[in-house]
Amino acid sequence: MSASESVGVAHAVSDPRQQLLPDLLHLWVLNAFAVAQPLLSQLSGNAPYIVEQRLSGIAVIWIAVALLCGLPLLLCLLEISVAFVRPAARGRLHTTLVGVFCALLGMLTARSFVRGYNLEMSGFIDVVQLAVAAAIFVTLYWLYNRTRIGRGMFTIAATGLVIFPLSFAFTPAIQPFWRPAPEDSGAIAIQQPVPLVMVVFDGLALNSLLDSEQEIDAVRYPNFARLAKQADWFRNATTVHPRTDHAIPAILSGKYPVDGTSPVLDLYPHNLFDEFHRSGQYEFFVLEPYTRLCPPELQHQQSLRPLRQQVTDTLSTLGRVYLKIAFLKNVSANMPSIPMAWFSLPPTFVIDPEDTSGLFRYAWDIEREVQASHFLNGLIPGEQPRLMFAHLAVPHYPFRYLPSGRAYTGEQSAAMFPDGTHGEVGELWGPDELACNQSWQRYLLQIGYVDRVLGKILDRLTETGLLDECLLVVTADHGCSFRVGHSQREPEAASLPDILPIPLFIKRPHQQTGSVSDRNVETIDVLPTIADVLKIDWPGELDGESVYATTPARQRKTVVMRHPLVLNGIVPMRSAALERRIQQFGEGPRDARFWSLGLHPELVGRNIQDFEIDTSGKRSIGLEVLSRADGRDTVVPIVPSLFRGELDLAPEETEPVLLAISIDDQIVGVTRTFTDPDYLNRWALLIPEEVLDAHPEPPKIWELRYDGDQPKLLTCRQWGLNYIPASRE
Numbered sequence: 001m002s003a004s005e006s007v008g009v010a011h012a013v014s015d016p017r018q019q020l021l022p023d024l025l026h027l028w029v030l031n032a033f034a035v036a037q038p039l040l041s042q043l044s045g046n047a048p049y050i051v052e053q054r055l056s057g058i059a060v061i062w063i064a065v066a067l068l069c070g071l072p073l074l075l076c077l078l079e080i081s082v083a084f085v086r087p088a089a090r091g092r093l094h095t096t097l098v099g100v101f102c103a104l105l106g107m108l109t110a111r112s113f114v115r116g117y118n119l120e121m122s123g124f125i126d127v128v129q130l131a132v133a134a135a136i137f138v139t140l141y142w143l144y145n146r147t148r149i150g151r152g153m154f155t156i157a158a159t160g161l162v163i164f165p166l167s168f169a170f171t172p173a174i175q176p177f178w179r180p181a182p183e184d185s186g187a188i189a190i191q192q193p194v195p196l197v198m199v200v201f202d203g204l205a206l207n208s209l210l211d212s213e214q215e216i217d218a219v220r221y222p223n224f225a226r227l228a229k230q231a232d233w234f235r236n237a238t239t240v241h242p243r244t245d246h247a248i249p250a251i252l253s254g255k256y257p258v259d260g261t262s263p264v265l266d267l268y269p270h271n272l273f274d275e276f277h278r279s280g281q282y283e284f285f286v287l288e289p290y291t292r293l294c295p296p297e298l299q300h301q302q303s304l305r306p307l308r309q310q311v312t313d314t315l316s317t318l319g320r321v322y323l324k325i326a327f328l329k330n331v332s333a334n335m336p337s338i339p340m341a342w343f344s345l346p347p348t349f350v351i352d353p354e355d356t357s358g359l360f361r362y363a364w365d366i367e368r369e370v371q372a373s374h375f376l377n378g379l380i381p382g383e384q385p386r387l388m389f390a391h392l393a394v395p396h397y398p399f400r401y402l403p404s405g406r407a408y409t410g411e412q413s414a415a416m417f418p419d420g421t422h423g424e425v426g427e428l429w430g431p432d433e434l435a436c437n438q439s440w441q442r443y444l445l446q447i448g449y450v451d452r453v454l455g456k457i458l459d460r461l462t463e464t465g466l467l468d469e470c471l472l473v474v475t476a477d478h479g480c481s482f483r484v485g486h487s488q489r490e491p492e493a494a495s496l497p498d499i500l501p502i503p504l505f506i507k508r509p510h511q512q513t514g515s516v517s518d519r520n521v522e523t524i525d526v527l528p529t530i531a532d533v534l535k536i537d538w539p540g541e542l543d544g545e546s547v548y549a550t551t552p553a554r555q556r557k558t559v560v561m562r563h564p565l566v567l568n569g570i571v572p573m574r575s576a577a578l579e580r581r582i583q584q585f586g587e588g589p590r591d592a593r594f595w596s597l598g599l600h601p602e603l604v605g606r607n608i609q610d611f612e613i614d615t616s617g618k619r620s621i622g623l624e625v626l627s628r629a630d631g632r633d634t635v636v637p638i639v640p641s642l643f644r645g646e647l648d649l650a651p652e653e654t655e656p657v658l659l660a661i662s663i664d665d666q667i668v669g670v671t672r673t674f675t676d677p678d679y680l681n682r683w684a685l686l687i688p689e690e691v692l693d694a695h696p697e698p699p700k701i702w703e704l705r706y707d708g709d710q711p712k713l714l715t716c717r718q719w720g721l722n723y724i725p726a727s728r729e
Contacts, residue, residue, distance in 0.1 A: 020083055023094050026144075026154045027079070028072040030101035032161055036067040038108055038325065039318045040168045047173035047262030048245075048344040051292045052361075057177035059310035064165055066315055099141055106136035107326045129328055176266040187278045191535035193385045194509045195470035196282075199375075199457060200251065200389075201450055202244060203396035205479030206237070206501035207578050208447050211587055214578065219588050220403075220448065223455035224503070227474060229514045231507035234547055237521040238500040238571060239478040241560050242489045247477035247523065248291045248391060254527030254542040256560050263291035270540050272527055273298070276387050285356050285378040287371055287390040289364040292344070298359040317342050353377055365393045366411060369401075369636045372453045379460045392453065395446035396480070397426070399439065401636070402689055403448025408641035418442070419644070419684050420676050427488045430676040437584060437597050438684055440482035442642075444585060444594075445686075471533050472507040473526060491559060496567070497577035500559065506547065508533055520553040520569040595688060600658075600670045600704075600711075608665050608702075608713060617714030620648045621659070621701050624720060639692055643699065644684040645720065647673055658704035659683055660713060664695040670704060 043050070043063065050060070075097055083090040110132035143150025168174060209224055211217040214235070218225035241247045246257035253271040261267050265274060273294045276282045284298050305313070321342065323335040340363070351360055353370065356378035362371045375390040398414035400407045407414075417426035420435025429436045454474065461467035480488050481498035491499050504521060506529060524544030531538045532546035545551070559565040586593035592601045623645040647657055656672040671685040703714040 020079070020090075022151070022155065024076045024079060025158055026151075027075050027094075027097060027101075028069075028161060029154055029157050030098065030105075031072040031075075032068060032164055033157065034101045034104040034108065035071060035322070036064075037160065037164045039067050039322060040064060040164060042321050042325070043314070043318065044168055044171035044173045045260075045262070046342065047264045047267070048290075048292045049342055050173055051264050051296075052344045053310065053314065053341060054304060055310055055314065056307065059307055059314070060174065060177060062307070062311045063314050063318075064168060066311065067318070068161070068165060095145060098144055099137075102140040102144070103133070103137045104326055105140060106133035107328070109133070109136050111325060172267050173262050173264070186539075187280065188275050188536055188539060190276075190279055190281050193281050193534065195381070195385045195466050196276075196387045196389075196473075196530065196534070197379065197457075197461065197466065197470050198387075198389045198473045199454070199475075200248065200391045201395065201474075201476045201503075202391065202393045203478060203480045204394075204447065204450060204476035204503060205481075205498055206235075206476075206503050207479070207497060207574065207581060208395075208444060209503060210578055212578070212582055214575075217587065221451040223451045223458060224505075227454065227458065227505050227507070227514075228516070230512060231472065231474075231505040232511075232515050232517060232547070234504040234506070234517050234519060234521045236518045236570065237475070237502055237504035237523070237525075238557055238559075239476075239502050239523050240558055242478045242491055242499050244290055244477050246560065248288075249293060250560075251475065251477065251523045251526045252291075252293055254524050254531075254538070254544045256524060256543045256558065259560055259562055263293060265293050265295065268293050270538070272530065273387075273389075275536075275539070281384060283382040283384050283386045284358060285386060285388045286359045287362065287375055287378075287392075288359065289362045289371075289393065290344075290391060294359045299361070313341075356380065365396065365398055368392060368394055369405075369407075372456070376456055376460045379457065379466060380464050381466060391477075392450075394450050394453070395443055397443075399442035399446050401446050401449035402639065402641065403445060403452060404689060405449065405452055405636065406639045406689060407636045408639055408686075408689075410638065419679055419682050420674060422678065427490075429482065429484050429486055429488065430678065431484055432674045432676040432679065433484050434597065434599070434672065435674050435676060435679065435684075436482050436484050438686065441585065441594065441597065441686060443480065443482070467507075469509055470507075471509055471530065472505075473530070474503065474505040475523065475526065476502040477523070478502065491561070491565065494573070497571050497574040500557070500571050501574065504547075517547070519547060520555070520557065521547050522554075522557065595669070595686065599672065603660065603667050603670055603704075603711060606667050608662050608667065612707075612710065612712045614712055614714045617703055617716055619657075619703055619714070619716045621703075621716040621718055622646045622720040623699075623701065623718060639689045641687050641689050641692060642684065643669075643687065643701075644682075646681045647683060649673070649681045657683075659685075660702045660704040661685060661687070662700050662702065663687075663691070664697045666695065668695075668699070 079090060079094060079097075082093050107129070110129040113129075113132050144154060169178070209216055209221050216225040216228050239247050240250050241257055241259075245263045246259065246261070249263045249268045249271070250257050252273065253268045265271070271293045273284075273286065277284065277295045277298065286294055286298065288294060317339050320336050320338045324338060327335065344361075351362065351374070353374040354377060360374070371390070372392060375388075375392070379388055380386075394401065397418065399418065400409050400411075400414040402408060418435075418439040420430045420432050420439065422428040422430050458467065461470065461472070478489070479499045479502060481495035482488070483495055483498070486492060486495055489499065502523065504523075504526070522544065524542070525547050526544070528538070528542050528544045529546045529548065530536075532548055545554075553569070555569055557567040557569060557571065559567070584593065584597070585591070592604070596604060623643060643661060647659070649657070656675050658670065658672050660667050661669045661671075668687050668691050669685045671683055673681060673683045701716050701718055703716055705712045705714060
């Protein structure tokens, strides 16, 4: 018998109470690694939750103690009880508990492995995750129960009981609870205070606004073209980070963000909101749903919750978070949902849209037309100059809006990830180019909605007399990429021109004529420019500089990420990216390429009587109704422009199935089933809203086949159809 085997046998047959103290220590260690540390990391990585929930330092301490001590204390009491009641059973109980912890460690590590290697797009993600988890479980379990070295490693790992809470205490989100407040540098003096209007559109890629001459496409986006005629347009502006939680703080602080830092006031002192508030020279009207950089005094305060409620609510939320991060992807999808508070989203809306003073926190991507309407209400003069700021989550997903201002899905339906996306937050495009291009099409339509919102803002500023006297800044936090097999947000060589360039328009007080500048500008230059125009001696150092500086512009562009990118002053391949978009979607409002996406545009508009019709078709096809209004749809009218559903496919069918949709005997669109393994029987199609207005009859779906060059329509058995005509009211 080997030495390792003798260890296992001895552990099984000797008096279980001899190993009681080391075994109890190992339970604390395993809990620290498998439960406490992952959840402490989740909490310290979500500083906006800590700020929004107004957790006290005492509450955070109790939460950490509960995670580190609560479960192991209960398990230790259980083992001690069993050790004195049924000593022989104590070893089996301990082995079972160790096995459970090893399994949890395996699943947590496997989820990290899947994310780290971008395996979310594989059609067998759960198989990979289960295999990795099983391998880790078997290894840890064997080491612990069958080797002396393994048990010794678990004892040495007890250092984590000290390291984990110390590491938690020194994270940026937790430090403000015990770190002395920085000395007040005094209020700034704003020498030329004028109304400041600032609009940040979320996820708006500059290339989406341009025509083939690299000018604003005045046909599709007339209001951006209108703004460009009276403002300074910085055509070479880029973001310094591809994610909102870092990109917005960079705009508001004038400093490069530190990757991994949360967007809270304690970590971004001397930002635009903080300094203007302390100056006492401005009134505030701020719609900022995502970051927490505003002084809390500006928010309509909620009452403080008792300590016990702070602790129990947070532990309950963390429990649900754990189910999502530990279990298989498709299993965790069916677990209890994480409360909206974890994402700093209010569960209900109690905001008065007529209240136009202070800070307002809407849910970031819900009721965006309500947020835009509220912002319009607040564009008014005040007794003091007003800082009027809106961060609007368009054209960012969820894709829902048409340029007319109508929506083609209900609010809840819009929250579904677009077809063809992968990953936990739907940011990876799968291998099907049609699915990717359909989402790109929806994104461009939503930019048309953004243009409409911008037009209303300009009209409102003109109506209230603010447009001439205000400093107006219109920009975006980052762009968005649509390339099969790649991420929407993580910059790669091909996607740099999609993600980095953003629009930046600055209209100075009393400016009448626009200009175009190709100066190398980054989003960190916005705050120094505001300080320059308003004649402010800004406290502290800024990484950015005024876009109106007379000094030579920087020669490089910087993108702050885990591995920072440093580029030449011009983003490479911008022209190629623009040409790619134009080839796919054309130019002008009536270009057939925009709606056909390359799928038989010659058939659209033809009468079904022009085709051979085969009535023997047996295929069953489902149509989902996404245009039904729900309880949140109180403002925007609905039009059923998006048709989406599933098709029954035989196991041997490997080729996509062509589908044609007719309304009032006229073919209005052609699509096909997706080729992505995760979406094989799915299909979708967008129809122009004017077609639906002219033909309100329910659609009919056909299978489209070709006999040589001749198209043929096969009847399908439709189910799930509950057609709702377009509404303009």
